[in-house]
Amino acid sequence: QQQVKQSPQSLIVQKGGISIINCAYENTAFDYFPWYQQFPGKGPALLIAIRPDVSEKKEGRFTISFNKSAKQFSLHIMDSQPGDSATYFCAASIKDSSYKLIFGSGTRLLVRP
């Protein structure tokens, strides 16, 4: 119930293409869904986040789509660039006393020039 399942494990996209990463959850108590981007040898950094009261959030080339009924959310990277090559993690948290983040297993994205 506390898991967040992320797919695919790895993704190769041509420059200019659309990268799509999917996550699914079971616990309906989750109420905050951030995406983190991590470059090799570095710590993750927040990319974009969404609350379940909206179905989509866009920031530049990055969009989160949220389907509350299906308990799924996805990250779309439009016009993918080689500089987007990184590992992406979805996460979820519950509004309880701990505010812990539960992370997906990560997707390694490679954007070919």
Added chain:
Amino acid sequence: DGGITQSPKYLFRKEGQNVTLSCEQNLNHDAMYWYRQDPGQGLRLIYYSQIVNDFQKGDIAEGYSVSREKKESFPLTVTSAQKNPTAFYLCASSTGHNTDTQYFGPGTRLTVL
């Protein structure tokens, strides 16, 4: 510069030895977290602290210990009881609210020889 620092960047340890990883933040954040990252498994929570002199176990606390004597510092000790300590360790901090960004440090890569 505001942020989170972790030291050392690389650490080698012999089997049977305890080792302490440093984490310092100057963001005035109340909450601090320690995660372990293994290939293909995402980030797993080891310990977290929401306030000075208080901390709670995460999902994989066995073989680890922490202290929170100062707001800005949250050191992690990897004890000899941790069966498979070789991993990338990440420290994070936040203001402590569930929709708040967790800011990550650059990480420490621990290798047991």
